[in-house]
Amino acid sequence: MKRTQAAPRKGASRKPARILPRPQRGRIHPVVIYPFRQPEHNTDLEKLYELIGRLDEQKDVYARPLTVIDRKTHQANERRKAYQTFRRNRVERHSDVLDAWCVDTCQMWYTGLGTAFDRGGPDDVYWLIPGDFDYGTPVGQEVLSRLHDLPEICVELEQDLCIGEIVTDHNNSKQLIDTYGTFALLYNWFPKEAEDIRGYTERPRSEFFAVRHGFLREMLCRRWYPHEQTVVLLLEAVLRHKHISRFTVGAISDLPEGRDALASAWHQVERTERVLKSFWQERHENKPGWADRYRALEAQSEMVVRTALGILQNLLG
Amino acid sequence: MQDRYSAHRNIQTANFVCNAPLAKFVSLVGDFNRWDETAHPMKKTPSGSWILSIQLRHGHHRYAFMVDGTLTLDPMAMGITKDDRDRRVSLMALS
Numbered sequence A: 001m002k003r004t005q006a007a008p009r010k011g012a013s014r015k016p017a018r019i020l021p022r023p024q025r026g027r028i029h030p031v032v033i034y035p036f037r038q039p040e041h042n043t044d045l046e047k048l049y050e051l052i053g054r055l056d057e058q059k060d061v062y063a064r065p066l067t068v069i070d071r072k073t074h075q076a077n078e079r080r081k082a083y084q085t086f087r088r089n090r091v092e093r094h095s096d097v098l099d100a101w102c103v104d105t106c107q108m109w110y111t112g113l114g115t116a117f118d119r120g121g122p123d124d125v126y127w128l129i130p131g132d133f134d135y136g137t138p139v140g141q142e143v144l145s146r147l148h149d150l151p152e153i154c155v156e157l158e159q160d161l162c163i164g165e166i167v168t169d170h171n172n173s174k175q176l177i178d179t180y181g182t183f184a185l186l187y188n189w190f191p192k193e194a195e196d197i198r199g200y201t202e203r204p205r206s207e208f209f210a211v212r213h214g215f216l217r218e219m220l221c222r223r224w225y226p227h228e229q230t231v232v233l234l235l236e237a238v239l240r241h242k243h244i245s246r247f248t249v250g251a252i253s254d255l256p257e258g259r260d261a262l263a264s265a266w267h268q269v270e271r272t273e274r275v276l277k278s279f280w281q282e283r284h285e286n287k288p289g290w291a292d293r294y295r296a297l298e299a300q301s302e303m304v305v306r307t308a309l310g311i312l313q314n315l316l317g
Numbered sequence B: 001m002q003d004r005y006s007a008h009r010n011i012q013t014a015n016f017v018c019n020a021p022l023a024k025f026v027s028l029v030g031d032f033n034r035w036d037e038t039a040h041p042m043k044k045t046p047s048g049s050w051i052l053s054i055q056l057r058h059g060h061h062r063y064a065f066m067v068d069g070t071l072t073l074d075p076m077a078m079g080i081t082k083d084d085r086d087r088r089v090s091l092m093a094l095s
Helices: A043-057 A071-077 A081-094 A105-119 A139-148 A150-156 A173-189 A190-198 A213-221 A227-240 A259-286 A291-315
Strands: A029-034 A066-070 A094-100 A125-129 A161-166 A206-210 A244-250 B011-021 B026-030 B050-058 B061-067 B068-072 B079-080 B088-094
Touching: A029 A105, A029 A150, A043 A081, A043 A139, A066 A081, A066 A105, A071 A094, A081 A094, A081 B026, A094 A105, A105 A213, A125 A150, A125 A213, A139 A206, A139 A244, A139 A259, A150 A161, A150 A206, A150 A244, A150 B061, A150 B079, A161 A227, A173 A259, A173 A291, A190 A227, A190 A244, A206 A213, A206 B088, A213 A227, A213 B068, A227 A244, A227 A259, A244 B088, A259 A291, B011 B026, B011 B061, B011 B088, B026 B050, B050 B061, B061 B079
Parallel strands: A029 A066, A029 A125, A066 A094, A161 A244
Antiparallel strands: A125 A206, A161 A206, A244 B079, B011 B050, B026 B061, B061 B068, B061 B088, B079 B088
């Protein structure tokens, strides 16, 4: 099939292609989530912080970037010279570092987005940038050159949430988890909302997104679930009739964490189920007969999880 | 909205392709033509695809194809969103 596209650019570089001109109002707050495990080589982080450095120069468009580093990451690496040097010369030079003890990545998001929110204003947009992706590869650099579209879409098209979707092979574990786990569970607990979400994205657990100040405030002030924040953001956005966009950012992989693909997939499906159960309960616990309905859905959910894990075991085990 | 940024005065050619060999009339609609289905008719090629090149300002544009009167998403679009009438439409970035 022919592809609809902008006319090819001669000599297009992999640097961020366009720096957003000065907006009349509002700024974009980049929030970087530093990898929990310090990579052996800094190639990917070097490329990421080249981008962060360029954003930091555009002070009329971007607020001072913020990097969240888990204290456990710091403690594990504080004697490593490479980490110290990179942190001092790249991370601290181009961003404010927020050292925080965090239970998990979701708490890093909460801490980072919350701190950026405290610095922001009503017309601002917050841009989450996960640090643990292979930005150093040629395709990773291409993705880096597109990420700026996410907050810009929020600003230009007045969207509350813009989800960045990465392109993966159908057999990629992330894709398999979403197909057989995340969406299967979403259709069980929130069938109508699941349909709406799937109308936007096949990757409801994406770590790439930008969110507008007002919607972020609503989210921060609610209960912050400890898992699968993007799924919760999407559910809330759909339930609250927010303006949502999805933008494809390209093909990229997260850095290896040393975890078994099946074990990791297993945890992720179970976490998704836990968060959906809690979220459903919170929304329905004041309605008559909610407990019977919950038990029925829970029984179905158990079957969904069992089926998903069986499929994932066949494919990833 | 697009006038909020001065760089949107920058113009670039955008190429659109809609694969609808059985259609009688296809046009391009979007924010840039106020969703007017007569503003940008597409041209049918011998292969059955409908094509159009237009000049657009840098930035992000919402658009769709109007295929024999039916609003149709671009399957190759870079993104998806909704228009002001709450219809799902395609999204593109020009930079």
